[in-house]
Every structure is written in C-alpha cells, then in structure tokens.
Amino acid sequence: MSSAASASSVPRTRFAGRTALVTGGGSGLGRAIALAFAAEGANVVIAGRTEGTLKETVGLIEDAGGTAVAVTADVSRSAELAALVEAAVERFGSLDVAVNNAGVLRAGQPLAELPEEDWRTMLDINVTGVLLALQAEVKQMRTQPGGGAIVNISSNLGAHLSLPGTTGYGATKAAVSALTKGAAAEHMGDGVRINAVSPGSSDTSMSLRQGESLAQRTERMKTSSPLGRVSSTAEVAAAVLYLASDESASVVGADLVIDGGAAA
Known part of the structure; x- marks a missing residue:
C-alpha cells in the first residue's frame, strides 16, 4: 500500500467527543458540512426549517456510523435559536x-427592481439570522471551560466581489463578513473564536x-471561473472544519474565500 493510500485510510477524529451545530443542514453545503463533522467524530446537531430534509441528513450520518439529531428552527427568531442551543447542550452536554x-x-x-419582499427575506435570514445565532452561541460557549x-458562511459576493443582479444578496453577505470580524474581536477574550x-x-x-x-453549468463555468469549475462541497467543508479545529487555534476574524479565484 502506498504512503498516500495509508494516510487517506487513517481515521480522522479531530472532533471526537465534541458537539457541532450546523444551521441550514438539511441540504446543499450545510449537509456536506454536517457529514464532514460527523465523519471526524463530532456529535452533530442539524437545524433548519424543513423537518424532512433534516431527517434525511441525520439518516445519512447514522448510516455512515455517526451521531446526529435534527432540530427544527427558524434562525430569524431569537427564541428558537436559544431553544436550539439549549437542545444541543441538553442532548450532548456542550x-x-x-x-x-x-x-x-x-x-x-x-x-x-429588487422586490422589497425579497430584500427583507434575505435580511432576515442572512443577516439577522447570523446575528441572533452568534448571540445564542456565544452566550453558551463563554460559559464552557x-x-x-x-464559523459563519458568508460569500465571495459582497465584501470580495460584485456581480450584476446580486447586489442585494451581496450586501447581506458583506454584513455577515463584517459581523464576523467585529464579533471575533469582541469575544476572543471569552474563549470563542469566530471566523468566516x-x-x-x-x-x-x-x-x-x-x-x-448541471451540464450547462459545467460548460458555463469553463469560461466564467478562473479555475474552470465550481468548488466541490467537500472543498468548502474542509475549510470550515479547519477553522473550527484546534489546527487554527490562532486564527481569529479571518474570512477565507473559496471561489476558484473569482475574487482574486
């Protein structure tokens, strides 16, 4: 067996015994992140508004031998986020x-031409949701030894890049990047590291x-992305796990762009 094959077969347990909460974990990038944490030993709490997709993610984790629970929650509501954090701690201890x-x-x-309803929806979920989540999470974490x-999921759109037709979305994600940097500075003294x-x-x-x-997107990305393709969800999840791990113990307030060079 080659050394590369040997290394890839070694179980990774960076998060063994730890509890990881992932909002929006019922599909897409959130699901990939939840699966990645579970694969490295974490007890995963998956939150979102759609019970069915959350349970699907839990099933995928359990089928792979991991541990996860689903909790329905609307991140734009502070009471539901407080209950979500409480449920995570009650179930797994931290x-x-x-x-x-x-x-x-x-x-x-x-x-x-951006409809006001669309703007308010993005503001509620993308900005207020992150703010309220940070408040509930920091409140718990700073009580722990x-x-x-x-890790906040922002976007290359907003603080790093502008594209026609995405200005409103970019504004909300630029706010996430700003919230990350400010909260990181304010709460590193509480033992809480915050990055994006x-x-x-x-x-x-x-x-x-x-x-x-999918085939049309593949063709489009060959010319619209410097890298010539979209990033895989595993590539983004790997960055999230790095920022959440002890390997990045001195990384605070960073905003790591994973976009194939689009914003370079």
Missing part, C-alpha cells in the same frame, strides 16, 4: 462548534441559474 450556514439567495434583477469555535468562509459557486443548486442543467 456546544463546541457552530456553523451558521442558513441563508437564502434572491437574485437576477438589478437593485432598482474550553470556549468554542464559530466565503464560498463562490459551489456544487449546490444555489449555483444553478434559472432553468440551467
């Missing part, structure tokens, strides 16, 4: 990692244009 991934995209129109680590990952187009339905097939 909250060691939180990934604030829940988000929505309303795009395709210039700012002057080991503190905790939080800002993905570009990744292998999820969110990167598909209206009516576009």
Whole structure:
C-alpha cells in the first residue's frame, strides 16, 4: 500500500467527543458540512426549517456510523435559536462548534427592481439570522471551560466581489463578513473564536441559474471561473472544519474565500 493510500485510510477524529451545530443542514453545503463533522467524530446537531430534509441528513450520518439529531428552527427568531442551543447542550452536554450556514439567495434583477419582499427575506435570514445565532452561541460557549469555535458562511459576493443582479444578496453577505470580524474581536477574550468562509459557486443548486442543467453549468463555468469549475462541497467543508479545529487555534476574524479565484 502506498504512503498516500495509508494516510487517506487513517481515521480522522479531530472532533471526537465534541458537539457541532450546523444551521441550514438539511441540504446543499450545510449537509456536506454536517457529514464532514460527523465523519471526524463530532456529535452533530442539524437545524433548519424543513423537518424532512433534516431527517434525511441525520439518516445519512447514522448510516455512515455517526451521531446526529435534527432540530427544527427558524434562525430569524431569537427564541428558537436559544431553544436550539439549549437542545444541543441538553442532548450532548456542550456546544463546541457552530456553523451558521442558513441563508437564502434572491437574485437576477438589478437593485432598482429588487422586490422589497425579497430584500427583507434575505435580511432576515442572512443577516439577522447570523446575528441572533452568534448571540445564542456565544452566550453558551463563554460559559464552557474550553470556549468554542464559530464559523459563519458568508460569500465571495459582497465584501470580495460584485456581480450584476446580486447586489442585494451581496450586501447581506458583506454584513455577515463584517459581523464576523467585529464579533471575533469582541469575544476572543471569552474563549470563542469566530471566523468566516466565503464560498463562490459551489456544487449546490444555489449555483444553478434559472432553468440551467448541471451540464450547462459545467460548460458555463469553463469560461466564467478562473479555475474552470465550481468548488466541490467537500472543498468548502474542509475549510470550515479547519477553522473550527484546534489546527487554527490562532486564527481569529479571518474570512477565507473559496471561489476558484473569482475574487482574486
């Protein structure tokens, strides 16, 4: 067996005995992140608004030998986030990692035509949801001897890149990047490390244009991305796990862009 094969077969247990909370974990990037934490030994709490998809993620984790529970919660409601954190601690004894991934995209129109309802929806979920989640998570983590680590999922759009038709979405994600940096500075003294990952187009339905097939997206990305493709969900999840792990113990307030060079 080659040394590379041997290394890849060694079980990774960076999060053994730790509890990781992932919002928006019922599908897409959130599901990939939840599966990645479970594969490295974490007890995973998966949160979102749709019970059916949350249970599907739990089933995938359990089928792979991991441990997970699903909790329905609306991140725009502070009481539901407080109950979510309480449920995680009651079930597993602590909250060691939180990934604030829940988000929505309303795009395709210039700012002057962006419906107010779409703007308010993105503001509620993408910005207020992250703010309220941070408050609930920090409140718990700073009571723990080991503190905790939080990773917010932002975007390359907003703080790093502008594209026509995405201005409103970019504004909400720029706010996430700003919340991350400010909260990181304010709460590192509480033993809570806060960072962000800002993905570009990744292998999820969110990167598909209206009516576009996977094959059509593949062709489009060959010329629209410097790397020539979308990022895999595993690549983004790996960045999240790094920022949540002890390997990044001195990384605070970072905003790691994973977008194939689009914002370079």
